[in-house]
Amino acid sequence: MQQTFVQPEFRVRIDYDKCHKCGRCVQQCGWGVYDFAERPIPHDEKCRACHRCVTYCPAHCITIEKNALAFRENDNWSTNLVKGVWKQADTGGVLLTSMGNPRPYERIFDKLVLDACQVTNPSIDPLREPMELRTYLGRKPDAVQVESDGNGGFRLAEGGGMTNNLKLDTPIIFSPMSYGSVSLNVHRSLAMAAERLGILMNTGEGGLHEDLYPYQDHAILQVASGRFGLNPEVLGRAAALEIKIGQGAKPGIGGHLPGEKIDREVSATRMIPQGSDAISPAPHHDIYSIEDLRQLIYAIKEASGYKPVGVKIAAVHNVAAIASGIVRAGADYVYLDGFRGGTGAAPAVIRDHIGIPVEVAIAAVDQRLRDEGIRNQASIIAAGSIRSSADAAKAIALGADVVAIGTAALLALGCHLCQSCHTGKCSWGITTQKPELTRRIDPEWGAERLTNLVHAWSHELQEILGALGVNAVESLRGSRERLRSIGLDEHTCRVLGVKPAGM
Amino acid sequence: MAYDLERYDTFDVTRYRDESPFKIHGGCGLMGICDESGALMSGDVAIRAMAVQRDRGNGLGGGFAGYGIYPEFAELFAFHMMFHDMRAKEEAEALLAASFAIEVAEPMPTRPVKGITDAPLLWRYFLAPHPEVLEEREMSAEDYVVQMVMNINARVDGAFVASSGKNMGAFKGVGYPEEIGHYFRLEEYEGHTWVGHNRFPTNTPGWWGGAHPFTLLDWSIVHNGEISSYGINARYLEQFGYTCSLGTDTEVAAYLFDLLLRRHKLPVELACKALAAPLWSDIDRMSADDAALMRSLRAVYGPGMLNGPFAIVLGFNGGMVALNDRIKLRPLVAARSGSTLMVASEEAAIRAVMTAPDVVWAPKAGEPVIGRVAGMESPVHSQLHLGAAEISCAVTGTDVSCEESLEVAV
Numbered sequence: 001m002q003q004t005f006v007q008p009e010f011r012v013r014i015d016y017d018k019c020h021k022c023g024r025c026v027q028q029c030g031w032g033v034y035d036f037a038e039r040p041i042p043h044d045e046k047c048r049a050c051h052r053c054v055t056y057c058p059a060h061c062i063t064i065e066k067n068a069l070a071f072r073e074n075d076n077w078s079t080n081l082v083k084g085v086w087k088q089a090d091t092g093g094v095l096l097t098s099m100g101n102p103r104p105y106e107r108i109f110d111k112l113v114l115d116a117c118q119v120t121n122p123s124i125d126p127l128r129e130p131m132e133l134r135t136y137l138g139r140k141p142d143a144v145q146v147e148s149d150g151n152g153g154f155r156l157a158e159g160g161g162m163t164n165n166l167k168l169d170t171p172i173i174f175s176p177m178s179y180g181s182v183s184l185n186v187h188r189s190l191a192m193a194a195e196r197l198g199i200l201m202n203t204g205e206g207g208l209h210e211d212l213y214p215y216q217d218h219a220i221l222q223v224a225s226g227r228f229g230l231n232p233e234v235l236g237r238a239a240a241l242e243i244k245i246g247q248g249a250k251p252g253i254g255g256h257l258p259g260e261k262i263d264r265e266v267s268a269t270r271m272i273p274q275g276s277d278a279i280s281p282a283p284h285h286d287i288y289s290i291e292d293l294r295q296l297i298y299a300i301k302e303a304s305g306y307k308p309v310g311v312k313i314a315a316v317h318n319v320a321a322i323a324s325g326i327v328r329a330g331a332d333y334v335y336l337d338g339f340r341g342g343t344g345a346a347p348a349v350i351r352d353h354i355g356i357p358v359e360v361a362i363a364a365v366d367q368r369l370r371d372e373g374i375r376n377q378a379s380i381i382a383a384g385s386i387r388s389s390a391d392a393a394k395a396i397a398l399g400a401d402v403v404a405i406g407t408a409a410l411l412a413l414g415c416h417l418c419q420s421c422h423t424g425k426c427s428w429g430i431t432t433q434k435p436e437l438t439r440r441i442d443p444e445w446g447a448e449r450l451t452n453l454v455h456a457w458s459h460e461l462q463e464i465l466g467a468l469g470v471n472a473v474e475s476l477r478g479s480r481e482r483l484r485s486i487g488l489d490e491h492t493c494r495v496l497g498v499k500p501a502g503m
Numbered sequence: 504m505a506y507d508l509e510r511y512d513t514f515d516v517t518r519y520r521d522e523s524p525f526k527i528h529g530g531c532g533l534m535g536i537c538d539e540s541g542a543l544m545s546g547d548v549a550i551r552a553m554a555v556q557r558d559r560g561n562g563l564g565g566g567f568a569g570y571g572i573y574p575e576f577a578e579l580f581a582f583h584m585m586f587h588d589m590r591a592k593e594e595a596e597a598l599l600a601a602s603f604a605i606e607v608a609e610p611m612p613t614r615p616v617k618g619i620t621d622a623p624l625l626w627r628y629f630l631a632p633h634p635e636v637l638e639e640r641e642m643s644a645e646d647y648v649v650q651m652v653m654n655i656n657a658r659v660d661g662a663f664v665a666s667s668g669k670n671m672g673a674f675k676g677v678g679y680p681e682e683i684g685h686y687f688r689l690e691e692y693e694g695h696t697w698v699g700h701n702r703f704p705t706n707t708p709g710w711w712g713g714a715h716p717f718t719l720l721d722w723s724i725v726h727n728g729e730i731s732s733y734g735i736n737a738r739y740l741e742q743f744g745y746t747c748s749l750g751t752d753t754e755v756a757a758y759l760f761d762l763l764l765r766r767h768k769l770p771v772e773l774a775c776k777a778l779a780a781p782l783w784s785d786i787d788r789m790s791a792d793d794a795a796l797m798r799s800l801r802a803v804y805g806p807g808m809l810n811g812p813f814a815i816v817l818g819f820n821g822g823m824v825a826l827n828d829r830i831k832l833r834p835l836v837a838a839r840s841g842s843t844l845m846v847a848s849e850e851a852a853i854r855a856v857m858t859a860p861d862v863v864w865a866p867k868a869g870e871p872v873i874g875r876v877a878g879m880e881s882p883v884h885s886q887l888h889l890g891a892a893e894i895s896c897a898v899t900g901t902d903v904s905c906e907e908s909l910e911v912a913v
């Protein structure tokens with residue numbers, strides 16, 4: 001084979017003076033970087049910078065460095081573009097990658113700031129006063145109808161109140177990640193954490209494994225284009241159903257889980273033969289129009305005993321019109337996935353160049369639904385990429401009811417964002433089905449870390465609400481008056497419905 | 504004869520009424536008193552209650568509303584109006600004359616008071632829409648009045664309708680409330696219900712129409728507070744056609760009451776529970792039926808919940824409602840003496856009026872205090888069928904989406 005022009009991205013440096021020669025690094029690396037001949041010998045070209053070996057080296061003698069080869073300066077041809085051309089000339093293939101879009105597009109969240117109360121209205125101390133985050137996910141009536149209860153009081157009139165909503169103790173849920181792309185232990189961790197937190201996990205398109213049945217009231221089950229892992233019995237188990245139309249990391253693109261990953265357990269959960277490729281077509285072949293979507297929504301409601309049914313879409317140019325159609329088609333929530341959202345595998349050209357930021361998608365959809373007077377008819381879940389409680393607060397202020405976190409949840413489980421999930425060799429045991437790797441995650445440990453993370457963010461949301469002088473999250477939701485922009489252009493400000501700082 | 508409307512369409516409306524394009528911040532003092540037997544009290548009661556709360560304002564706005572004050576004209580709409588100049592008065596009167604039978608047109612009785620300067624021309628009219636006009640338009644008298652108020656406020660430069668209900672009136676202006684009260688000779692009026700307000704705006708408005716109470720037909724609202732949820736409350740109301748253009752929290756509260764009471768037909772107790780919702784932890788402890796009702800109210804009206812410190816008194820022809828925010832961040836004291844119910848920002852106001860109240864208490868957070876005058880109707884304008892945008896215009900005197908509806912003919 002000819003020499004590839006692509007040089008290693010990283011250098012694995014070992015301080016052999018300190019090395020115990022224990023070989024742990026060899027065993028820890030999922031990508032087989034190390035040989036061992038009296039001492040560990042790294043093959044730099046295989047390294048993904050996942051830091052698994054670094055973390056577990058007892059001598060702290062490993063560092064991973066950038067292979068900073070100098071090229072003649074060229075602002076136009078970045079090193080990445082050059083390497084891409086070389087790789088494709090080597091293989092003739094599409095460049096695959098994973099996790100979210102890493103390119104330096106504007107990060108709108110980072111140009112929005114929140115308000116605080118002073119003097120004319122007081123801030124509220126969340127440590128002393130109640131600070132409510134409870135959120136109901138689902139369709140609400142426009143008005144509540146009541147009748148006399150015969151004793152001088154009132155009660156809900158028949159059909160006059162809210163039905164079929166999911167109670168969340170905090171407006172942060174886990175985003176869909178399928179069993180198959182992530183390991184069963186990751187699913188177990190998410191499900192246990194969701195139960196403890198009073199929130200929801202989402203199965204993604206790979207079905208609900210039997211082991212998760214005890215947590216089914218905290219699981220959203222996805223109905224994706226491959227229709228994996230679905231039958232009336234499982235539909236009846238989940239707390240809600242979600243039709244997945246698109247994903248922020250790969251709008252318009254289907255999925256392909258190679259047969260090697262379809263072991264006995266995955267095969268049973270997805271309800272497909274062991275060893276066969278699991279192919280999710282790009283569109284749903286029974287949804288070629290909004291009428292078709294409506295039929296599917298109602299078919300699923302019927303089959304599941306009238307559970308809430310949501311629709312997940314990628315944020316693209318006309319997201320507001322699509323979302324409006326989805327709400328009118330009967331969906332109980334719309335899930336908006338921004339272009340920074342993560343994936344287990346996607347063509348880099350798609351991940352990096354298709355879709356719009358979730359911030360503008362939230363703003364456009366929330367406003368459109370209000371303009372049409374149908375905002376109460378569905379909740380908005382926003383995802384792709386909520387990186388902190390601040391992002392969550394800003395997303396909620398722009399109009400989201402709930403935010404969903406995927407990448408942040410995986411980070412809590414050890415992910416180091418090496419963007420190599422598609423290789424199936426994740427050293428952290430997250431996006432792999434290899435038993436020697438998946439057992440690295442103990443679900444109890446995972447659940448605790450996820451619970452900690454969401455608790456911490458929830459506390460921070462409470463701090464933010466307190467500073468804003470309100471004591472319930474519904475008073476922040478859609479309250480764009482509490483946001484100001486710094487350095488966003490006028491047009492973006494208009495779309496966001498946010499004034500520039502100083503006004 | 505059709506009124507010359509063209510010029511209104513092309514008229515360059517300088518916004519006499521706009522105080523600020525942005526939200527106005529400020530604190531305030533308020534009072535409300537209601538004799539549930541329907542017995543009448545002199546307006547002096549309201550003045551005394553506000554005078555002891557002088558420090559809660561800064562002289563930039565005071566006002567009152569009284570109910571039952573015009574028994575001799577009880578069936579007529581009482582328009583209290585402010586005019587910048589004679590031209591505004593003539594224009595507004597021409598509009599009124601075109602479709603109303605004007606029984607009385609007279610200057611508001613006032614007396615010179617030190618501290619009150621720059622008063623606009625203040626007039627009142629007792630009138631009824633011509634039946635044939637209503638028939639032609641297929642509108643109720645109430646609908647028509649709201650539309651007229653809107654037209655005047657939005658279209659007649661320099662004219663403002665301070666109140667337009669039956670057997671009630673608003674008296675307000677720039678000054679301390681006791682000065683405003685004396686100026687309007689309030690002690691000469693007798694009413695079964697009074698509300699009063701003292702304003703502490705943190706900008707410099709100097710516009711008489713901007714003082715509280717805000718009114719719509721016979722509703723009046725006085726408000727002390729700062730609604731930290733203003734942003735989402737306003738966006739929520741927009742969905743129902745209300746346009747919050749005055750930039751005051753009071754406007755938001757007024758429309759929310761209108762939405763919940765009149766359009767969604769909620770009883771006033773429940774409307775208050777939606778606006779100052781109980782905590783989830785309290786709801787979870789309620790009986791199953793109550794919890795289901797409260798959960799629905801909270802989830803459905805969450806965007807309308809008034810969050811932040813406030814105390815509000817809503818006056819109407821059948822009584823009044825006083826409401827505190829959900830964790831009581833602004834003062835509100837209540838008292839009862841015989842058939843008289845009273846609320847105020849400070850107990851001093853109560854002691855200034857009631858020598859020996861039977862009971863004085865601090866209403867709990869979010870717990871409405873409701874006064875109902877025996878034998879009078881519930882506070883819902885069931886006859887009103889106007890769109891929200893039109894009502895919005897009427898209260899604030901702004902000019903939103905009303906172009907099509909201006910068509911005043913004789």
Ligand code: SF4
Nearest residue numbers: 019020022023025057
């Ligand atoms: S884990 Fe660390 S100490 Fe052990 S062999 Fe590898 S480099 Fe040496």
Ligand code: SF4
Nearest residue numbers: 029047048050051053
């Ligand atoms: S891929 Fe990860 S575990 Fe392997 S050498 Fe690189 S940093 Fe270490």
Ligand code: SF4
Nearest residue numbers: 415416418419421426
């Ligand atoms: S999940 Fe694993 S493979 Fe994927 S980015 Fe994180 S560490 Fe890398």
